[in-house]
Amino acid sequence: MRAYVMSRYGGPEVAGLTDVPMPKVGPGQLLVRVRAAGLNPVDFKIREGKLRIIQRYRLPAVMGNELAGEVEAVGDDVTRFAPGDRVFARVPKEAMGAFAEYAVLPEDVVARMPDDVDFAMAAAVPLAGLTALQALRDELHLGPDSRVFIPGGAGGVGTFAIQIAKWLGAHVATTASQRGRGLVERLGADQVIGYTTERFQDHLHDVDGVFDLIGAETLVDSFAVVKPGGTVVSVAALPEPQTALKDLGRGRRLAALFWLISFPLRKAARRHGVRYRFLFMHPSGTELAELAGLIQDGKLTPIIDKVYPFDRIADAFTHLESGRAKGKIVVTM
Ligand SMILES: NC(=O)c1ccc[n+]([C@@H]2O[C@H](COP(=O)([O-])OP(=O)(O)OC[C@H]3O[C@@H](n4cnc5c(N)ncnc54)[C@H](OP(=O)(O)O)[C@@H]3O)[C@@H](O)[C@H]2O)c1
Incomplete structure (x- = not known):
């Protein structure tokens, strides 16, 4: 599958689109076909090595910290989701992996997307x-x-x-x-x-x-x-x-x-x-479901500055790293 991978710590040149093996789904996990992923300053801070004191990644690593997509398969013991569900998540901090065609996530960080919201908008939320x-x-x-x-x-x-x-x-x-x-x-x-x-x-x-x-x-x-x-x-x-x-x-x-x-x-x-x-925020499927409810009720509207196709993710990073985004920047797979 295609994925945006950082090979070492550094500037934008250390990351690129490449083919990597599909992740395997284990007990309590979901395999999600990623349809959109949100960008955040934490992505380039991780790439630059600024968070190494808190979290070290085994490199090369697939980048990306939030996504929206469809459940493709579920592992043993998964009770709340089934293939075909439209879901979104802030991925576990120690994992990353959202900038890829598929991602594996533990059930507890995932929530159902609000109805009538497209994948790009949902990916901007978590x-x-x-x-x-x-x-x-x-x-x-x-x-x-x-x-x-x-x-x-x-x-x-x-x-x-x-x-x-x-x-x-x-x-x-x-x-x-x-x-x-x-x-x-x-x-x-x-x-x-x-x-x-x-x-x-x-x-x-x-x-x-x-x-x-x-x-x-x-x-x-x-x-x-x-x-x-x-x-x-x-x-x-x-x-x-x-x-x-x-x-x-x-x-x-x-x-x-x-x-x-x-x-x-x-x-x-x-x-x-x-x-x-x-505060260093934490992933939570339960709290994300609350946000989904607010969006559903019209009390919260995700604001998107720009959506880029996945093959232009490097341009999306240039935009993010300018520090001028109004709302969120998203890539769609
Ligand atoms: N600790 C955590 O868990 C956590 C979680 C999420 C985010 N963060 C951090 O929170 C910060 C904000 O994240 P973000 O996603 O909101 O960033 P962002 O989307 O890149 O923020 C860009 C916006 O900031 C405005 N801005 C820049 N300098 C400003 C200033 N001096 N005063 C007021 N507005 C200014 C810009 O407005 P103009 O273009 O109009 O100047 C632009 O609209 C980042 O440092 C990020 O790493 C931390």
Whole structure:
């Protein structure tokens, strides 16, 4: 089968389309004929070796972290799916394998696609949608009357985050350039600050929480706009001890390392009476089924910037790595 494979760590030149053996389905697993796969910044971060401290892959490896397709075959003990089902998934972190004609997945990361949604749209949901749900509901505990700030609302995660925060009942402030302003307004953002012309600190104060998608100075500056006792959840900066213990299920050694590298950030947060949390999202078929329900009910719309055919996946990566995507980038097989 055709697959997009990275042969070593490095720039775009270390990955390419090639023929690889079909994966074999085992007990508790599904063989899925992939019809579309979503791209995410984590794909090129893995390729560049930036996540090696968290996850090492045996190379060469088929890349790709989320997909939509049809169940082709099921292994022993699979109870919830049958051949022909239209499904989508964020693949297990230690596996990758979505940029291929077929992929094997454990049953528990898979959910049925919403009706009336095509494969390209479904493939855009799992990674960014689950990240937003887990950050806003499970970490920030947003509810009616919460005020949340989401720097970077126009990208893959941000376009889900604005809609999910509104669904949870929160007041949403976000940042966007002129290119993204119309989009984030249409998605329901209550307050849009132009990050190229304005300082968000001049417009915001006493929010309950921040969901940071940008990192660096944006993250540090965001501590000042949160009310004391609030939380800043980032998915774009440095991991802290809970990332190792809670998100990665790893031991105290990695937690100690993350304690050390996040020390300056946690100290800066503490100065404002704020808690800093770095979330590393996890696959979940159950939560993905919830997102499918929201899409089905018209409460959540995946935003797609561009769909590329699989044989142009290198162009799709160039687009993603420009950092300018509005919503998601998807390839179709
Ligand atoms: N830890 C995790 O589990 C996890 C999960 C998912 C994502 N992430 C991380 O989260 C980050 C965002 O992911 P994504 O998929 O949303 O990325 P993305 O789709 O590539 O984000 C691109 C968008 O960001 C906007 N942007 C760029 N710089 C900005 C700034 N300074 N202020 C406001 N907006 C800005 C761009 O708008 P303009 O073009 O208009 O400037 C563009 O629309 C990435 O670092 C990714 O790796 C982490």
